[in-house]
Amino acid sequence: MKSLRHAVAIAVPALLALGAAAGAVVFTVARRVVTPTVRRNDTHILAVDTGAQTIELDRTPDTELPGRYGLFTSGTYGYVKLGAVLGADSRTVRRKLLTQIEPGAQVDRDAAFSGWYYVTPSELHLPWESVLIGSPAGPCPAWFFPAADTGNADTWVIQVHGRGTTRSECLRAVPVFHALGLPNLVVSYRNDGEAPRSRGGSYALGASEWRDVDAAIGYALRHGARRVVLMGWSMGGAIALQTAVSSGNRDRIAGLVLDSPVVDWRTVLRFQAREEGLREPLPALAMGVLENTFTARLSGAENAIRFDRLDMVARASELHAPILILHSDDDGFVPADASHALAAARPDLVTMPAFAVARHTKLWNYDQTRWTAAITDWMSEHGLGARAGS
Structure with a gap:
C-alpha cells in the first residue's frame, strides 16, 4: 500500500506537468495561427561569383x-x-x-x-498610382493600374495578397490582366503591415479581412466599375471566397481567380502541424481554442474564429460566380486537397487545370507561359476581359 501511495505521489504531478506542457503547446500553436508573421530566412547563400x-x-x-x-x-x-x-x-x-x-x-x-520577383509597381513599366481605400479598419493603401483603354474598362480586377506578405506578391499578375484591357486594384488589408492595425493586431483568417476587400469593391464601383474579378493568393484566396459569400456587393463579383488558395483552414492547419511534427489531438485542440471566445482572446485573437464558416467546401452551395483555381499538387505549404474538393463539389463553377512541382504561390515563376494562358483563356471564356468581348 505504501508503494502504491508513493507511485501515485510521483505520477499525479507528472501527469499534471504533462497536461500543462500540452496545454502550453496548444496555446502556442493557436497564437501562431493568428499572429501576423515575419519573413523567416530559409535559404543559405553559399557563394556568389560576380x-x-x-x-x-x-x-x-x-x-x-x-x-x-x-x-x-x-x-x-x-x-x-x-x-x-x-x-x-x-x-x-x-x-x-x-x-x-x-x-x-x-x-x-x-x-x-x-516567388514575388517584382517588388515595386514601377518595375512593371505600366502607369500606376497610389490610392487609399476607406475600409472599416481605416484607410488601406492600394496600387491602381488603369486600363490602357479607359473607355471600355468596366470590369476591374481586385487582387488580394496572402498571409505574411504584402501587395508586392500580386504584381506578377498585373500584366496579364492589363493585356486583357482591365484595370487592376492591388489592395492591402488590416494587420498586413501596410494597412491599419486592428485593436488586437491579429489575423482572423478571412473572417474579418473580407470587409476591407468589400470596401475595395465599393471603391471600384464608385470609380466606374460595373463588375469585379477577385484574385486571391494563398490566404488572399480565403479572403476572396469569404467576400464572395458575405459581401453586399456579391452580385457584382463576376469571377474569382485563386492562386494556391486556402479553401478550408482545418485542412491547412492539420497539414502544417504534421509538417512540424505535431500530431492529433494537438492541432484539433488548437483550433478548438480559437473557436471559443474566451480562449481565443487568450491566444491573441480578437474574436472567436468559426472554422465552419471558413470551410468553403462545406459552403460550396453558396458560391455563384465562376472560379479558376491554380494550385500545384506539390504545394508544400497549403495542400491542394480542399481545392480539389471544391472543384468536385462545384464542377459547374470551378475550373482547375492540373499543375504540379511548382510549390506554393510559385506557378507563375515555374511556368509563366502556362499560368498566363490558363488565366487568359478562362477570362476570355467567361467574357471577363475588355478585349475578350465583354
Whole structure:
C-alpha cells in the first residue's frame, strides 16, 4: 500500500506537468495561427561569383525549381532576382543572377527565397498610382493600374495578397490582366503591415479581412466599375471566397481567380502541424481554442474564429460566380486537397487545370507561359476581359 501511495505521489504531478506542457503547446500553436508573421530566412547563400554573375544556394524543394525567383537578403542589395538553374548536386544549386552584383558587395549568408520577383509597381513599366481605400479598419493603401483603354474598362480586377506578405506578391499578375484591357486594384488589408492595425493586431483568417476587400469593391464601383474579378493568393484566396459569400456587393463579383488558395483552414492547419511534427489531438485542440471566445482572446485573437464558416467546401452551395483555381499538387505549404474538393463539389463553377512541382504561390515563376494562358483563356471564356468581348 505504501508503494502504491508513493507511485501515485510521483505520477499525479507528472501527469499534471504533462497536461500543462500540452496545454502550453496548444496555446502556442493557436497564437501562431493568428499572429501576423515575419519573413523567416530559409535559404543559405553559399557563394556568389560576380564575374559569371551566378549564385550558389543550398538545395531545397524551392531553390531547385526552374524559373525566375528572388531572394530577400540583408546585404547591400536587399532583394536579389534569380534566373535559371545552371547546375546542381545533392546539396547545392547554382543559379544565374538577374540582379547585377558588383565585386566586393556584401551579401549575407542567410536569405529568404521568394516567388514575388517584382517588388515595386514601377518595375512593371505600366502607369500606376497610389490610392487609399476607406475600409472599416481605416484607410488601406492600394496600387491602381488603369486600363490602357479607359473607355471600355468596366470590369476591374481586385487582387488580394496572402498571409505574411504584402501587395508586392500580386504584381506578377498585373500584366496579364492589363493585356486583357482591365484595370487592376492591388489592395492591402488590416494587420498586413501596410494597412491599419486592428485593436488586437491579429489575423482572423478571412473572417474579418473580407470587409476591407468589400470596401475595395465599393471603391471600384464608385470609380466606374460595373463588375469585379477577385484574385486571391494563398490566404488572399480565403479572403476572396469569404467576400464572395458575405459581401453586399456579391452580385457584382463576376469571377474569382485563386492562386494556391486556402479553401478550408482545418485542412491547412492539420497539414502544417504534421509538417512540424505535431500530431492529433494537438492541432484539433488548437483550433478548438480559437473557436471559443474566451480562449481565443487568450491566444491573441480578437474574436472567436468559426472554422465552419471558413470551410468553403462545406459552403460550396453558396458560391455563384465562376472560379479558376491554380494550385500545384506539390504545394508544400497549403495542400491542394480542399481545392480539389471544391472543384468536385462545384464542377459547374470551378475550373482547375492540373499543375504540379511548382510549390506554393510559385506557378507563375515555374511556368509563366502556362499560368498566363490558363488565366487568359478562362477570362476570355467567361467574357471577363475588355478585349475578350465583354
